[in-house]
Amino acid sequence: MQYTLELLKVIEGALSNNLTQVTAYSELLASKLEKEGDDRSAKSIRKKLNSLSTQYSTAGLNGQLEPVVPVDKDSRLTLGDVLYPTLDGAHILLPASIQESVDEFLSFISKAHLLAEAGVGISPSMMLYGPPGCGKTQLAHHIAAKLELPLITARCDTLISSFLGSTAKNIRSLFDHAASRPCVLFLDEFDAFAKARDDQHELGELKRVVVSLLQNIDALPENTILLAATNHQGLLDPAVWRRFAYRLKITLPNKELRCCLIEQFLGDFCPKNVKRIADATEGMSGATIQQACKTAIRNAILLGQKQIDIDKLIIGLSMEQYQDILNHSELSDEDKIIKLRMINSKVFTIERLSVIFGLSTGKISTLTSNKDSN
Numbered sequence: 001m002q003y004t005l006e007l008l009k010v011i012e013g014a015l016s017n018n019l020t021q022v023t024a025y026s027e028l029l030a031s032k033l034e035k036e037g038d039d040r041s042a043k044s045i046r047k048k049l050n051s052l053s054t055q056y057s058t059a060g061l062n063g064q065l066e067p068v069v070p071v072d073k074d075s076r077l078t079l080g081d082v083l084y085p086t087l088d089g090a091h092i093l094l095p096a097s098i099q100e101s102v103d104e105f106l107s108f109i110s111k112a113h114l115l116a117e118a119g120v121g122i123s124p125s126m127m128l129y130g131p132p133g134c135g136k137t138q139l140a141h142h143i144a145a146k147l148e149l150p151l152i153t154a155r156c157d158t159l160i161s162s163f164l165g166s167t168a169k170n171i172r173s174l175f176d177h178a179a180s181r182p183c184v185l186f187l188d189e190f191d192a193f194a195k196a197r198d199d200q201h202e203l204g205e206l207k208r209v210v211v212s213l214l215q216n217i218d219a220l221p222e223n224t225i226l227l228a229a230t231n232h233q234g235l236l237d238p239a240v241w242r243r244f245a246y247r248l249k250i251t252l253p254n255k256e257l258r259c260c261l262i263e264q265f266l267g268d269f270c271p272k273n274v275k276r277i278a279d280a281t282e283g284m285s286g287a288t289i290q291q292a293c294k295t296a297i298r299n300a301i302l303l304g305q306k307q308i309d310i311d312k313l314i315i316g317l318s319m320e321q322y323q324d325i326l327n328h329s330e331l332s333d334e335d336k337i338i339k340l341r342m343i344n345s346k347v348f349t350i351e352r353l354s355v356i357f358g359l360s361t362g363k364i365s366t367l368t369s370n371k372d373s374n
């Protein structure tokens, strides 16, 4: 029968007195029936659900019943945010090899029942790691959108309660919640667990937290999809890594990908010579490129231009990327100019440095050539 999985989950939920599971899987069944055109059955399931207790809000997609995510007992902050990402809102561009792994992961999930029948089921879990701003969070949204499942993003900072002892309980209640409904559980900024070591927590408490995390990961039902993301992979315990069947490094975009990102971010405002911009963005993340592209579009609109100004965009990108140097309070403008020129003289040309620092090209030439002759 087509809907055996959903029915079994509803029965399992009812037998274990788990109302969240009953509601969530009944809702999933209703939406599947609706998609198949059986509106009548979908409607009667929803009617039954609506007569259920008030512990469910109707904030879900299309006013569906939405199980309430547990909260931290002390701060009353919710332990996770529920989102229903769409493919339009979670568009991502990845290098071919990374895209292949994502596709494999998605196809593994869609064929999970076949694998489970053959006795080779593994829990669908993936750790995303790599430098900031390269699309890890965006990819988690994209995966949930592809699977048409809600994304429950754990607030790792709230999970790690400031009160000793509550953290393990928080982890447990969030994982129990995720296990009881069809969803993707996403542990973003996962390194918060490792970083807690530097906080006021004792080492013993932290060990208990990590053990509890591992136990909860191990106890997840085979069909709960678990994603985690970090940009401090070096801080993670090897035992944590082992729990993730897929480990995907999301790297800084290469030139080809940067061209595609620039075209996507600039849309109709994109000039013909994208390669020139891509050349000037080596080592930059998707997030940095996106930010500078947004500013360039805003400027083009204000100036009534149909396309962005390439030179201004490159200046914007460089300023975005090297904010640390530009805003460094202990460096003089001269030091900054020399430093930037040394980092990348192709991007930081005399003309661009003159625009950035509001100095004449002659003055910039003198400063940089003095340095060259030293």
Ligand SMILES: Nc1ncnc2c1ncn2[C@@H]1O[C@H](COP(=O)(O)OP(=O)(O)OP(=O)(O)O)[C@@H](O)[C@H]1O
Pocket (backbone or CB within 6 Å): 091, 092, 093, 094, 130, 131, 132, 133, 134, 135, 136, 137, 138, 139, 229, 230, 231, 253, 261, 285, 286, 287, 288, 290
């Ligand atoms: N490869 C990419 N494809 C499409 N958009 C991207 C890509 N990389 C970054 N972006 C854009 O940059 C923004 C920031 O990316 P995101 O938050 O996913 O990065 P992250 O890797 O999670 O960073 P952090 O480690 O700081 O959390 C996204 O909203 C997205 O629009």
Ligand SMILES: [Mg+2]
Pocket (backbone or CB within 6 Å): 136, 137, 138, 188, 189, 229
């Ligand atoms: Mg992120």
